[in-house]
Amino acid sequence: MALYVQKFGGTSVGSLERIEAVADRIARASRSGDKIVVVLSAMAGETNRLLNLAHSVAAEPDPRELDMLVSTGEQISISLMAMALHKRGISAQAILGDQAQILTNDHHGKARIQHVATDNLNNLLGLGIIPIVAGFQGRSESGQLTTLGRGGSDTTAVAIAAALKADECQIYTDVDGVYTTDPRVEPKARKMDFITFEEMMELSSLGAKVLQIRSVEYAGRYNVPLRVLSSFGDGEGTLIMYDQNSDKVPLVSGIAFNRDEASLTLVGVPDEANVAAQILTPISDSGIDVDMIVHTTTVAGCADFTFTVHRNDFSQAKALLSPVAKKLGAQHVKSDNGLCKVSVVGVGMKNHSGVASRMFQTLGQEGISVQLISTSEIKISVAIEEKYLELAVRSLHSAFDLAEKT
Template identity: 60%
Template sequence: MALIVQKYGGTSVGTVDRIREVAKKVIQYRNDGHDVVVVVSAMSGETNRLLGLANELHDHPRGREVDVLLSTGEQVTIALLSLALEQMGMPATSYTGPQVRILTDNAHNKARIMQIDDEKIRADLSAAKVVVVAGFQGCDELGNITTLGRGGSDTTAVALAAALKADECQIYTDVDGVYTTDPRVVPEARRLDRITFEEMLEMASLGAKVLQIRSVEFASKYNVPLRVLSSFTEGGGTLITSEEASMEQALISGIAFNRDEAKLTIEGVPDQPGVAAKILGPIAAQNIEVDMIIQNIGHDSTTDFTFTVHRNDFQTAMNILQKICQELSARQVTGDEKIAKISVVGVGMRSHAGIASTMFSALAAENINISMISTSEIKISVVVDEKYLELGVRALHKAFNLEQA
């Protein structure tokens, strides 16, 4: 007997019929002798519907009340799935995040899990029940409802698997695994049988939408076996695991991309110690995550400082930079919301030279200009004009022969 945590995304529970199918799949695992904890998202489209209501009433809905609103989506799903299981003869108990005591910090709309109380879950499992938990949500120390950000149900599932020391965490979604890139952009993209935590972490952070980055961080930190599967088709999916010496690593495992980037530049900043902190400190104080950074030193004792943020944070960051520009007597602040990031990822980079030259040559052959470059041990990222995104991804996928096993 194994303990399995399963997570089903919005499309997997998007209708009553699909919820019934999920219930059948869960019961099949129970009948095989496994204990099962199920984490579910809101039904497909529900979170956007709720946000739409909030936008009708407020110009920039954020904070505590948005968390109270959005958490209701998962509450509907856990109740419906539990009812479906009960109707099929399988005892089940549903819990919201606060009920099961998923304790988070108080960063509303993108909270982080601090602790999980697994007492109720273990008691129900001992009573031969299926436990159904709302993903994406928890509560802070004061009892305020919090949410974990888009894709947070993945994080809930992996965190529960870690807390319960589950044998496997299965992420059921509308795709049958992790691909070399998005098949909607490159039809020849290939499903990977397995990928390392490190590679998946990079791909998730660089824009791959299959898993939320924090779920991969949890799985890597606690060595939780993680598998991505389809709710609609049978198959082994993609196993995400620690790197093993016996694994033969491809040169490049995948191409990740992100359309949700924006670039900001503050020009003519005094070239002196502490300036970067003066620029990025107020940005961080607003809980805005900075991605790529470039600093160019000029000949007049000034520097141009460029960085990227999520497109949703662009206007807030721009307003902050305008104030900093005046304080530092810089020349001006410019911004660009029409950019995209493309990245090649692979642990095989560690032992192979020439990855960068192949990447840059492939983009140059398509007349795609690169405005920013960032590298790590297993990835190279570039920023390009958004209009060249799909062309660039296709060119790189072909250049590295990723359609071949």
């Protein structure tokens, strides 16, 4: 008899019909004899409806009150799911974050889980009752209702799975697993049966938005096997866990990409240690995320400094740069807001330097020039002109032999 934590996202419980379908699935799993804990998101659209209400009242609603408002979304979906299970003769109880003893810090709107006590959940499981837990919410030590930020229901599920030492944390979503790349770009993309936590971290942060990165990090830290699967189909999905036999891992597991990138370059700034900080501080102080950063010494004592931001932040970042450029005596600011980022990811590349050369060779053969490069242990990213995105993804997918074997 196994213990599974099953998390269903907003689209999976987006209507009463879908709630009924998910109830069927939970009832089947329960009747098979396994123990189940369910974690739910709000019905799709509900959180946005509540946020709109808040913003109609106040331009910048207090985060404490916003937490209290938006957490009602999950409270509604868990109550309805418990009712749908009762109708099927299944014992179930809707459980709020604090009833599930999810203790967080007090950073409203982006609280972190500090501890999950298991008394209440184990008690219910012992009585044969399925706990239907509200995702995304917890309570702080001072008794305040908190939320974990968007997508936080995944984190709730993983934290509960870790605390209960569940056999698997199953994230039901509207895709049937993690793919080698986006099938809308490369129809030959293949669903992976298995992927490591490290690879999933790189893939999810790079735009394969199947799982919240924080929940993957959490699952990795507590070694909770994580499975992504479809709430509509019957496949096995993709299992995310630590690499069990590193001999057989492929060099490259997947190709990720981000559209809508923009780059900014300060040409001819002093080649000094504190220049990067002077350039980036005003950018990050304005809440703009910086992605790739490249620094190149051109002539002695002189350097070019380049970084990328999301295209939406491009104008603001450019405006923020101009006083800095003047102060640093830069020759000029070069900019390009027509870029994208393509990354190859794989734990196998740790021990193999050939990946980078094959990547550049492939792109070169297609006449795609690389504007920027950044690398990590298991990832190589390049910024290229956005018009080449699909071509780059498809040619890399093929070069690293990722398609379904026929």
